Amino acid sequence: MSVRPMNAKEVANKVINKEAFFILDVRNESDFADWKIEGEQIEYYNIPYFELLDGVEEILDKVPTDKEVLVVCAKEGSSMMVAEMLSGQGLTVAYLAGGMKAWSEHLEPIKVGDLKDGGELYQFVRLGKGCLSYMAVSNGEAAIIDATRMTDVYLTFADEIGATITHVFDTHLHADHISGGRTIAEATGATYWLPPKDATEVVFKYEPLEGGMDVSIGNTTINIHALYSPGHTIGSTSFVIDEKYLLSGDILFIDSIGRPDLAGMAEDWVADLRNSLYKRYRELSEELVVLPAHFMIIDEINDDGSVSEKLGTLFEKNHGLNIEDEQEFRKMVTENLPPQPNAYQEIRETNMGKVTPDEDKQREMEIGPNRCAVR
Amino acid sequence: MNSNKVLDAKGLACPMPIVRTKKAMEELESGQVLEVHATDKGAKNDLTAWAKSGGHELIEDREEDGVLMFWIKKG
Numbered sequence: 001m002s003v004r005p006m007n008a009k010e011v012a013n014k015v016i017n018k019e020a021f022f023i024l025d026v027r028n029e030s031d032f033a034d035w036k037i038e039g040e041q042i043e044y045y046n047i048p049y050f051e052l053l054d055g056v057e058e059i060l061d062k063v064p065t066d067k068e069v070l071v072v073c074a075k076e077g078s079s080m081m082v083a084e085m086l087s088g089q090g091l092t093v094a095y096l097a098g099g100m101k102a103w104s105e106h107l108e109p110i111k112v113g114d115l116k117d118g119g120e121l122y123q124f125v126r127l128g129k130g131c132l133s134y135m136a137v138s139n140g141e142a143a144i145i146d147a148t149r150m151t152d153v154y155l156t157f158a159d160e161i162g163a164t165i166t167h168v169f170d171t172h173l174h175a176d177h178i179s180g181g182r183t184i185a186e187a188t189g190a191t192y193w194l195p196p197k198d199a200t201e202v203v204f205k206y207e208p209l210e211g212g213m214d215v216s217i218g219n220t221t222i223n224i225h226a227l228y229s230p231g232h233t234i235g236s237t238s239f240v241i242d243e244k245y246l247l248s249g250d251i252l253f254i255d256s257i258g259r260p261d262l263a264g265m266a267e268d269w270v271a272d273l274r275n276s277l278y279k280r281y282r283e284l285s286e287e288l289v290v291l292p293a294h295f296m297i298i299d300e301i302n303d304d305g306s307v308s309e310k311l312g313t314l315f316e317k318n319h320g321l322n323i324e325d326e327q328e329f330r331k332m333v334t335e336n337l338p339p340q341p342n343a344y345q346e347i348r349e350t351n352m353g354k355v356t357p358d359e360d361k362q363r364e365m366e367i368g369p370n371r372c373a374v375r
Numbered sequence: 376m377n378s379n380k381v382l383d384a385k386g387l388a389c390p391m392p393i394v395r396t397k398k399a400m401e402e403l404e405s406g407q408v409l410e411v412h413a414t415d416k417g418a419k420n421d422l423t424a425w426a427k428s429g430g431h432e433l434i435e436d437r438e439e440d441g442v443l444m445f446w447i448k449k450g
Contacts, residue, residue: 028424050393050425074417078390364416 008106138218171249195235231273232258257320286312378410
């Protein structure tokens with residue numbers, strides 16, 4: 001039997017639809033432990049491909065024979081080899097086309113809601129990395145927020161819906177992924193906005209994004225209101241779009257809050273983080289729908305594949321918003337933090353324009369899970 | 376560093392560097408050293424893990440002009 005390639009899009013649909021399926025991950029145990037395809041109904045078996053070079057007989061009792069098995073590796077080659085061996089034993093097998101590399105780069109656009117006068121808001125879910133980015137569209141104009149480096153996806157999407165990209169924003173200088181913002185702005189002639197306090201070392205031109213500023217998209221004026229909310233970085237800025245959606249960047253997530261240590265300034269920024277979360281956000285309408293720049297765990301994904309929750313609900317349920325004691329809060333966000341994202345220093349320098357790694361290098365720098373949050 | 380055999384696995388993509396390394400290693404005696412040259416970035420992780428699981432010893436590894444070089448002592 002021949003094996004079929006399964007592309008990242010098909011895997012994304014299975015994850016979003018909470019389908020049950022079986023993954024045979026043939027990467028090293030440490031890679032698998034660090035980062036894998038996550039989904040509510042996925043069963044896994046991990047064995048490095050090099051343990052199987054003499055045959056797959058020893059794992060036949062570990063993989064199901066009555067349903068399709070998806071074999072996954074870093075790039076593709078070894079999963080293809082193992083898939084063929086399993087297929088030779090009569091199993092129904094697919095391999096992940098492009099491997100975890102492709103999974104890390106896949107973006108799934110999901111409409112999160114309507115804006116005024118026919119406008120629309122889309123969330124681009126990067127399932128393999130936990131990054132979320134946005135496109136607000138109105139009357140043929142589009143604004144993009146927190147774009148990933150897979151810029152073609154946004155350009156193609158805007159083209160398909162007949163929109164011209166006029167504004168590109170980054171809520172802060174990212175440390176976990178390489179921003180595509182500047183590239184998109186260069187390709188489209190759009191204005192690129194960045195908080196000036198995060199941009200003191202950047203080597204390119206940008207428009208200073210400051211709290212209180214309003215940008216309108218389309219002639220029906222979808223309003224994008226910038227709200228200065230430091231803490232994850234000193235420049236971190238949130239957006240309120242159409243008085244309905246709160247794009248919280250890396251300050252507030254669904255089940256966690258931002259970490260203040262990725263620029264080495266945890267002690268200095270913890271008070272800002274507290275102030276943003278416990279004062280500034282408290283002044284906003286609880287009806288706002290929070291749309292963060294990341295998710296951390298698969299449970300944060302809604303049934304339609306989007307990641308969002310009402311601000312009022314987060315005030316009730318998000319642990320990070322319910323720590324009365326300031327000292328306890330300080331302790332949580334500065335001590336026992338999870339490991340920092342892969343290559344986060346180099347990623348920050350790339351986002352400042354100080355270094356320009358080639359595409360392979362950029363991909364390598366981003367590999368692995370995002371780790372911008374504390375729970 | 377001395378080696379008993381040199382394997383050129385440059386330009387080969389995963390899983391071939393490991394497949395060839397395994398084959399080359401089978402032709403050596405215990406205690407002999409295989410030198411492997413590869414360009415696949417994943418080779419470092421994989422060869423390290425493979426050597427360990429096979430009871431071999433990765434004595435040294437370094438990178439020269441984009442070529443990853445490994446010296447593995449057969450266990």
